Amino acid sequence: MKVRFKRVRTVLILLVVLAIGAFAALRVPAVQDWLFVQGVKRGMAVHADMMPAEGHLKVLLCGTSAPPPSMVRAKACTVVMAGTHVFVVDTGPGSANRLGLWRFPFERIEGVMLTHFHSDHIGDLGEFRMQGWVAGRTAPLPLYGPTGVEELAAGVNRTYAADAAYRAGEHELDAAAAELVAVPFGLADEAQRVKHDASAIIYDKDGLRITAFQVMHEPVYPAVGYRFDYKGRSVVISGDTAVSSNLVRAAKDADLLVHEGQSEAMRQTFAQALAEAGRTKLARVIGQVGNYHVTPVQAAEAANAAKVKLLVFNHMGPIAPDNWLLRQIFARGLADARPASGWTLGYDGMILDLPVGSKEIARRQAG
Structure with missing residues (x-):
């Protein structure tokens, strides 16, 4: 019984030491950066x-x-x-x-x-107009719909014209491809x-x-x-x-x-x-x-x-x-x-x- 108790105590002590070590490691910028990179790599797939x-x-x-x-x-x-x-x-x-x-x-x-x-x-x-464009779409996004869709597309394009101009200038994107x-x-x-x-x-x-x-x-x-x-x-x-x-x-x-x-x-x-x-x-x-x-x-x-x-x-x-x-x-x-x-x-x-x-x-x- 005493031997078993000692083993359990040893394991608990090791777990506490590991937890403290892990917590300390997480406060190190290099470790944080490594974990962040791994998460980004998995998240981008x-x-x-x-x-x-x-x-x-x-x-x-x-x-x-x-x-x-x-x-x-x-x-x-x-x-x-x-x-x-x-x-x-x-x-x-x-x-x-x-x-x-x-x-x-x-x-x-x-x-x-x-x-x-x-x-x-x-x-x-x-x-949808913007996300596909900045991700690599190279042509305007077709917007299908019954009669009336023309006015809607034109209105959205006008609303986001400034946004498209900003992003085109900042990221060397083709502003024409941003449109609907x-x-x-x-x-x-x-x-x-x-x-x-x-x-x-x-x-x-x-x-x-x-x-x-x-x-x-x-x-x-x-x-x-x-x-x-x-x-x-x-x-x-x-x-x-x-x-x-x-x-x-x-x-x-x-x-x-x-x-x-x-x-x-x-x-x-x-x-x-x-x-x-x-x-x-x-x-x-x-x-x-x-x-x-x-x-x-x-x-x-x-x-x-x-x-x-x-x-x-x-x-x-x-x-x-x-x-x-x-x-x-x-x-x-x-x-x-x-x-x-x-x-x-x-x-x-x-x-x-x-x-x-x-x-x-x-x-x-x-x-």
């Missing part, structure tokens, strides 16, 4: 999940919240990587920061596609507004076809969703929408449907609480949200009608389901509308990988 890959259709959720603030979610943003092509759908506030934390290669973005012009879908356009260049595809004809049933192929190259289609988000008009078809695999992004037969048509037999959802139970409670707190204007806004969004059950019904393999919720609200209780409320009724294996709640950093020549949809987390 781009993870394979953040890179496009031949034979894969990958989706990265970089913003899954509705407009109200969330501690763990950015606003609407989805990255689609098809082979070597990289596109971003919507650039909600906070989404560029999320991608930066995951060491995403902004310079690889071939274009940004907007579903509509609400602030929670366009708020980080300036950051609008790629309008229409879908805003007033004659189409009655049915909201128009669509257009807006990109077709290297086995990747991208189709924009109208959705019902009145009084917001135009508003669209996007379908990405790549060598037999398919992803559909709903954008913001009420119940839409055009979305069901566009999503027919898709592997993956990334769809918004707004909990009616949450919305009513949220609006009532705001009204009782005297915040009547915001209460009225929240009360009207249900007019141009869908409930989770309605999104599941759309996925069923389109025979989609997997439904992933994004743009969840009106309060993001960031804890167990909120997830239970948000998901009410889904168990009766669609099998549990056929839907999941998205989160910032969710990666969905659809290998070509397979039916697999692998799920991973960025980081």
